Amino acid sequence: MKKNVFYKVKESIVFLQENDKCKIWEHKSGWEVILNEHMLDIISIFTIPVNRELAFEKMKKNHNIDENKAIEILDYLIGEGIIEPYHPQTNTVDNKNGIFNTPLLSIKECLSGDWCDVAFIGMPYDLNVTYQPGTRFAPSYLRKVSRAVYNYDSTSLEGYFDPIDRTQKLENIRLADCGDIKAIVFSKNGSHFDALKDTIYKLSSKNIFPVTLGGDHSIAYPCIAGVSKDKKIKVIQFDAHSDFGLMKMNNWREDLHHGNFMDKVLELENVEEVIQVGIRQITSKNYENNKVKIYPDISILDILEEFIDTLDSDISYYITLDVDVLNPLIMNATGTPVSGGFDYKELLLIIEKIVRKVKVIGLDVVELLPGKSEVEGIIISNIILKIITMEMEKK
Numbered sequence: 435m436k437k438n439v440f441y442k443v444k445e446s447i448v449f450l451q452e453n454d455k456c457k458i459w460e461h462k463s464g465w466e467v468i469l470n471e472h473m474l475d476i477i478s479i480f481t482i483p484v485n486r487e488l489a490f491e492k493m494k495k496n497h498n499i500d501e502n503k504a505i506e507i508l509d510y511l512i513g514e515g516i517i518e519p520y521h522p523q524t525n526t527v528d529n530k531n532g533i534f535n536t537p538l539l540s541i542k543e544c545l546s547g548d549w550c551d552v553a554f555i556g557m558p559y560d561l562n563v564t565y566q567p568g569t570r571f572a573p574s575y576l577r578k579v580s581r582a583v584y585n586y587d588s589t590s591l592e593g594y595f596d597p598i599d600r601t602q603k604l605e606n607i608r609l610a611d612c613g614d615i616k617a618i619v620f621s622k623n624g625s626h627f628d629a630l631k632d633t634i635y636k637l638s639s640k641n642i643f644p645v646t647l648g649g650d651h652s653i654a655y656p657c658i659a660g661v662s663k664d665k666k667i668k669v670i671q672f673d674a675h676s677d678f679g680l681m682k683m684n685n686w687r688e689d690l691h692h693g694n695f696m697d698k699v700l701e702l703e704n705v706e707e708v709i710q711v712g713i714r715q716i717t718s719k720n721y722e723n724n725k726v727k728i729y730p731d732i733s734i735l736d737i738l739e740e741f742i743d744t745l746d747s748d749i750s751y752y753i754t755l756d757v758d759v760l761n762p763l764i765m766n767a768t769g770t771p772v773s774g775g776f777d778y779k780e781l782l783l784i785i786e787k788i789v790r791k792v793k794v795i796g797l798d799v800v801e802l803l804p805g806k807s808e809v810e811g812i813i814i815s816n817i818i819l820k821i822i823t824m825e826m827e828k829k
């Protein structure tokens with residue numbers, strides 16, 4: 435039996451109630467069946483995507499149906515074309531697919547049932563930059579160029595073959611792209627920040643791994659607030675800049691930007707620690723905070739094993755990845771580049787050691803400023819793919 439198959443009532447099925455009778459009607463072919471209430475209750479189990487185990491469990495609990503009978507009912511419902519395997523399809527007609535060719539679904543669909551493992555959310559917001567704008571184009575840029583890295587197949591769920599490890603990866607892992615948190619015009623740090631926070635919280639509480647595609651770095655604040663709403667976490671920030679304001683923020687809705695949002699993150703009660711890796715921008719004065727550990731420039735590479743030993747296996751970590759942590763020689767596509775920094779393999783090595791040691795519960799990738807080149811997008815797509823692959827291997 436194929437692992438991880440989810441079933442759902444066919445899209446073309448309509449439930450009708452006529453003169454005390456319950457009917458289901460298939461509006462494409464036109465047939466209808468009158469059902470007793472008992473059967474209707476059983477079918478309603480499948481209004482959200484459920485796998486066999488969960489369906490059987492519900493039939494047993496609510497209707498006292500044993501497993502043999504449950505198998506019979508499931509086969510009947512499939513045979514009659516009432517339910518079908520749930521494979522959210524990628525839209526190949528107008529090529530409007532998500533990152534890695536994932537299906538573009540609503541957040542509601544992603545939250546329905548428990549079939550989704552990883553959800554991508556675009557946050558095309560760059561009102562908070564202090565220098566060059568344009569990171570608002572990164573989610574659509576990543577959706578386009580990431581297909582050169584990996585093409586997700588929602589039907590076979592076969593994942594991909596990694597020629598370096600010589601193994602099949604991401605098998606039976608379900609991905610979806612929820613599209614962008616949208617606005618024609620964003621208001622500064624307004625309701626869309628709240629929507630992002632709420633979305634991340636909902637996904638995270640359903641055990642779905644959220645990957646937010648920024649946007650400027652300020653969008654990490656609602657992401658971290660969402661993911662830490664009801665649990666303690668630690669944050670690992672890859673960045674050339676510390677993103678501390680060193681100034682008092684009176685009203686964050688007005689004052690928060692991509693260079694000071696960390697001040698607000700540190701105020702979040704459930705954020706126990708922020709580990710900053712790659713910091714190399716010079717500032718007018720030193721900044722110290724007992725919640726923050728800083729590993730400047732590429733110094734972490736010299737003490738990598740000791741660093742990994744300091745990580746806490748009893749708490750979940752959230753990763754916020756500012757692409758300017760990479761050396762501008764390979765990461766030209768960013769608004770505020772700083773000389774120095776990691777190359778691709780160095781950054782991957784650090785991330786790999788982190789993800790192998792601790793549970794990571796979410797990721798955002800920010801400050802990617804697309805230019806004409808696709809290379810930077812491909813580099814970032816690879817990093818995103820590696821992170822979700824390593825985290826999903828733990829499932």
Ligand SMILES: [Mn+2]
Nearest residue numbers: 651673677756
């Ligand atoms: Mn940053």
